[in-house]
Amino acid sequence: MAGTPLHHAVRWALVAPVILALVLLPVILQAIDQPFYLVPATRILIYAIAATSLNLLVGFGGMVSFGHAAYFGTGAYVTGIAAMHGVQSAWIAWPLAMAVAALAAFLIGLVCLRTGGVSFIMITLAFAQMMYYVFVSMKTYGGEDGLALEARSSLGFELSLKSDTTLYYVSLALTVLTIALLWRIVNSRFGRALQGIRENETRMEAVGFPVFRHKLAAFVIAGAVAGLAGALAANQNDMASPAFLQWHQSGMLLIMVILGGVHSFLGPALGAAVFLLLEEFVGDLTTHWQFYVGAVLVAVVLFAPNGLATLTLRKARG
């Protein structure tokens, strides 16, 4: 049954060269004497993970969550708090970050997912704000200044995340791994059911799917993956910043998703790259770059609602 739209195939012709380029990037940057660009490149990878996890909910599940920053930020803070209490091994701290983020998603999801539409959006936003206040009001963990990381997570094997290159490669490996995992999920039975829920929730119940359970599971999975992205972000920034939890962050993630295209699996990763690259370059030109972000956003919604990925789709076929 090849070609059913519910199955999302990998366009290896596009993806393979990109992965190759990413693997060779540090070498290339070294060759052109611009090693510093590894830092924004790592940032793109981290947000690619977060945006793809959000799209599991938005694009595939039809759940517009405006509170994804909550899990991203929780992952970052758990990493920082663990480091402060002596747990610095990535092998423990990062799964812990994911687990706590997953728990938060579970509890919040239990409440939010009983609603839909406009309510759901507002409630996810409100709960994310709640998480912001929870972390910011804990003075022991930095309060409004954020929590500095005692040390970057340790990996063992004589690898140190203090090296930008090592952090880049670890992020790249995790990005490929998590996106591959999410890709399998989307094409599995669960992924089909999720897309069915997006398409017509009433019908899904009527043919016998326990819809709530599926939505909650997707919510938890997305939250856990965002938590991992947060752990990486904490390492890259050497701190867990309250900004990770703010609703602008949730908004940014949604922007990346729509920029790349909600119905395309790799769209959000592309959106993350485009958005952060623009921020890097346009941000250098003007301090009012947010104005242009807003304008572009409005333009995209009005004129290109399916995002950039569909453009590449047309090009590949044409």
Add this chain to the structure above:
Amino acid sequence: MDAILLVEQALNGLQFGLMLFLLAAGLTLVFGIMDMINLAHGSLYMVGAYLAATVAAASGSFLVGAAAAIAGTALIGMLLEVTLLRRLYKRDHLHQVLATFGVLLMANEAVRMIWGPEALSLELPAALAGPVEIGGLVYPAFRLVIIAVGIVVAIGLYVLVAHTKLGMLVRAGASNREMARAMGVRVNTIFTVVFGIGAVLCAVAGAMLGPLLAVQVGMGESILILAFVVIVIGGIGSVRGAFVGAVLVGMVDTFGRTLLPMSLRAVLPPQIAGNLGPALASILIYVLMAAVLFWRPQGLFPARG
């Protein structure tokens, strides 16, 4: 905790709640009638405060400033509706969220470009700058005026929605858009007017709260989220729900911030109480929201069955 303090906190809570109601009412009407989520609503509140501050400083009169704010914000709001927002009514919620988020970003930067990053000050009218004595309580006169304004507006809105032709048209537009259009009701005009009313309410809240809070970029965002909480608790589309929800949130938040740390300090060691107190106080209204949702996912007074 003595009675005077209790009354003072209650008045503070009422004052805060009523201002929240002004924001929430406009929002919930737009949700309920146009089925649109509008993140730029807080921006109208911000613009209202900025206009009030600027005109009040230039003219020396708070009232002139407030009047200018109301007129200006209403105009901007309706312009926004006609040019951009009305194209979003038929779109799905994701696109509405993103487009209005874009407007929010543009509004923040525009304000920053025009007025600069520094906060503005909005002076209290001289006559109301002092305290008033009621019984044993000494309470700022201006805050009492806020409460009065809030109550008057609430009554006005109730009369408007329940007893006027416009209100009837608004409710008709809400329950069955196609039918209303078929009967010749000019739905587009009504939507613009409803939006304008929402903008006016934002401007009033902005002018009233401007002297108390800081008039600065981003002021709309924290209050917007509170307005969302109010609407979720009260029920989408219900002005009555927005009123009850707003007063509830105002009271719980105000009392929570004073009572909770105090009572925790009485029973827990100071280190823990020092962290836990403020943390719990700030999330109290979200816990309230979660509790209401668990019991009644549609809110307390759902407008739609």
Add this chain to the structure above:
Amino acid sequence: MAELLAIRGLVKRFGGLAATDGVDLTVTAGELHALIGPNGAGKTTLIHQISGSLRPDAGHIALTGEDITARSMHERVARGLARSFQVTSLFRGFTVLDNLSLAVQARSGSSFRFWAAARNERALFDEAAQLAARVDLQDRLGTPASALAHGEQRRLEIALALATRPRLLLLDEPLAGLGPEESARMVDLIASLRSDGALLLVEHDMEAVFRLADRISVLVAGRIIATGPPDAIRTHDEVRRAYLGDEAVPA
């Protein structure tokens, strides 16, 4: 004969109005039971309560003796109760094959499988194709549901309900909006469904009802005023007064 569905004293109020006002109804195994009544009688509300999308305020619903009044919709589907919708409710963006394979997936094992690619499950798609053939949509497998003609959509609607292998099938106005040729086709289809189990058919088309039904129940203002074989209903005084009125009743 065995009572497949037993409804006792069902009540549902909206504000002051009792949409369902003490309904008693039974459907026996293997029968085609029609539910008729004037507009506003509360037929769809009753179907909603039987299928589980609405909770009744009072009364009981039992399926093969088991009380399902408190059961959620998907639990009822698992117990063999399925419905089709009066207003077509499909997965509009998916193909006919995907619509049906999704419904088959619901019935055949857990959907909490996250690794294996679903498109490799031949069994799902084979059964989906069979279901499509059952309702004469075998040539439209690759067509998106939104591109189907109205009559084809109504047939897909039925096929989705059939995918769950129900013992009791609730059909909510399956003939709605169909022209004469499509209606005849649908009537034949419904007649062919009798071998699968019992049917509770809500319909306005009196000719179809009197042709197909083993028993007819008449719902007026939330109450069943008569139940019986078509001949008995045709000549029932109260029914004629309340509903059939001047309508030419098929002989």
